[in-house]
Amino acid sequence: MSALTTPPSPPGRGPSITDVAARAGVSIQTVSRVLNSAPKVAAGTRQRVLEAITELGYRRNPAARALATGRGGLVGVLTSSSALYGPASITAALGLAATEAGVHLAVEHVVDFDVASVQHGLSRLVDQYAEAVVLVAPVQEAYEALAGAQPLVQVPVLAVSSGGVGATEVSVDQRAGARLAVQHLLDLGHETVWHVRGPRGWYEADQREEGWREVLQAAGREVPPVLEGAWSADSGHRAGELLARVPEVTAVFAANDSCALGVVRALAERGRSVPDDVSVVGFDDVPESAHFLPPLTTVRQEFSELGRTALRQVLRMVEGDGALGDAGAEPAVRSVQLQPELVVRRSTAAPHR
Incomplete structure (x- = not known):
């Protein structure tokens, strides 16, 4: 990418490593290797x-020298400004793992995931000498925004729970988790399982719905209509009010725990006990x-293991040039998928006959 297509540095800010890479027409990692007098350039x-x-x-920030030695290096985290349990827990787990490993972590929050916002967030991290x-x-x-922004910044990105979209990803098998939940309910004797799904546009919500559907179809059971929901107790409560009106509902797989809390509350308000009437x-x-x-x-x-694995x-x-090469290079670090675990407590039971 030429300097002609790169916006100038904002007033009051000196040129960054991103600006140097754009002017020279190379990747940020190539500039870093030149600054560190690395071979193979x-x-x-x-x-x-x-x-x-x-x-x-x-003028190079002295902090970059520490990064070049591999001691006290900096890793960037780009995440949403939401306080949702999943992303917040992953970010916190990354921070703890980084502290244990003696690695500095810089977190950049994005409100909207458009190309300009993602590019700005990535640029801010790169300007702090984040090499990944x-x-x-x-x-x-x-x-979708990353696909448009990453070539402009040329920073390698590790995706967390990208639904397989990220070239290199660390995730929990959401389909497997949904299959565990639904199979547990079928094993208890329920004829079928209703599902309150998470919000559209979330990979995890899509994968949990897919896992739910796969188990029911494989067992030859009726697949009820999906109830639209979100990651909130409010959405679960709204869905629960609808489910409480359907006498044949005996088992529900909710989008997440907050959603399940709302479902349980709505069922109780309508006189349907969990787990006596509905699991x-x-x-x-x-x-x-x-x-x-x-x-x-x-x-x-x-989430703690997810954070440790993502950092690792x-x-x-960072350590392998094969993964930090110019855009289009085959990633040297492969994706990792962790397995979830079913935790059985007292909200599920065999249905009354």
């Missing part, structure tokens, strides 16, 4: 980078789920 490329540094008057970024935003629009299963195993009334059967995602994989990307 062609003489002509090295000369272009040095000329761009001189022309722009670029973990994207914690399991929504379709984030990866309910959630997803996530939030800390409070063991203290719901009744304690909630749910699917556990080990992104550090491998």
